Amino acid sequence: MIKGFIFDLDGVITDTAELHYLAWNTIAEQMSWKFDRTINERLRGVSRMDSIRIIQQHNRAELTEDELLKLATSKNEIYVDSLDHISPNDFLPGALELLKKLKLQGFKIALGSASKNSQKVLRQLNALEYFDVIGDGNSVAKSKPAPDVFLFAAEQLKLKPEECIVYEDAEAGVDAAKKGGFYAVGIGPSNRVGHADVRFDSMREATLAAVRTFFDDLFL
Numbered sequence: 001m002i003k004g005f006i007f008d009l010d011g012v013i014t015d016t017a018e019l020h021y022l023a024w025n026t027i028a029e030q031m032s033w034k035f036d037r038t039i040n041e042r043l044r045g046v047s048r049m050d051s052i053r054i055i056q057q058h059n060r061a062e063l064t065e066d067e068l069l070k071l072a073t074s075k076n077e078i079y080v081d082s083l084d085h086i087s088p089n090d091f092l093p094g095a096l097e098l099l100k101k102l103k104l105q106g107f108k109i110a111l112g113s114a115s116k117n118s119q120k121v122l123r124q125l126n127a128l129e130y131f132d133v134i135g136d137g138n139s140v141a142k143s144k145p146a147p148d149v150f151l152f153a154a155e156q157l158k159l160k161p162e163e164c165i166v167y168e169d170a171e172a173g174v175d176a177a178k179k180g181g182f183y184a185v186g187i188g189p190s191n192r193v194g195h196a197d198v199r200f201d202s203m204r205e206a207t208l209a210a211v212r213t214f215f216d217d218l219f220l
Contacts, residue, residue: 002183002218004108004164006135006153008045009118011169012187012203013095013111014086014125016079017044023078024055027071033059044192045170047114047143048072080117086124094204099130101208108132110153112166114143133157144172147180154182165211167203169193183218185211 010016021040028035039058043051052072056063102109109131111118116137122128135153142148154164161181168174169187174196177184185206186193193199198214200206212219
């Protein structure tokens with residue numbers, strides 16, 4: 001029986017993907033590296049250090065771990081500064097309505113994000129009140145596609161993976177949910193999240209009613 005929901009942050013609750021892209025692009029320009037939206041797509045749901053390694057490898061650049069860490073830290077500083085502009089108006093359409101409905105109906109709710117800045121984003125959105133548990137890049141050592149952040153969130157909710165539905169917009173995130181034994185709702189195109197149990201084009205379509213219909217036998 002489904003008792004809890006775990007949400008990714010970027011691309012599910014709000015969309016800070018463009019802010020990430022602009023921050024990484026600034027770093028790439030500083031390094032005279034090639035970086036575009038195709039490369040950026042590979043960074044969805046991936047940790048900061050893994051992201052800089054992907055960009056480094058694409059450019060065949062030889063850097064030490066310390067140098068990579070400095071670049072990742074610089075990117076984060078640029079990104080965090082840009083978060084000050086986020087407001088409650090930046091919920092993705094359908095996301096706030098879903099959180100309110102889940103809360104009203106007594107479901108447990110957790111965040112399961114690779115971001116280490118998730119609490120700041122949720123504060124900017126005035127969304128902290130909807131989450132019983134925050135699982136993010138500060139909670140676990142291994143990032144997606146490892147299932148650790150979702151397993152952490154479920155454990156903190158005192159639920160089993162099979163009692164939770166994960167909302168994800170990234171291939172790595174859906175992989176993580178499936179590896180952990182969770183049910184997965186994919187948000188986005190089929191070439192990215194088509195391997196989820198059920199897929200919707202947007203959060204606006206991924207309502208509780210729609211998810212209940214698909215997972216009918218898992219709800220009371």
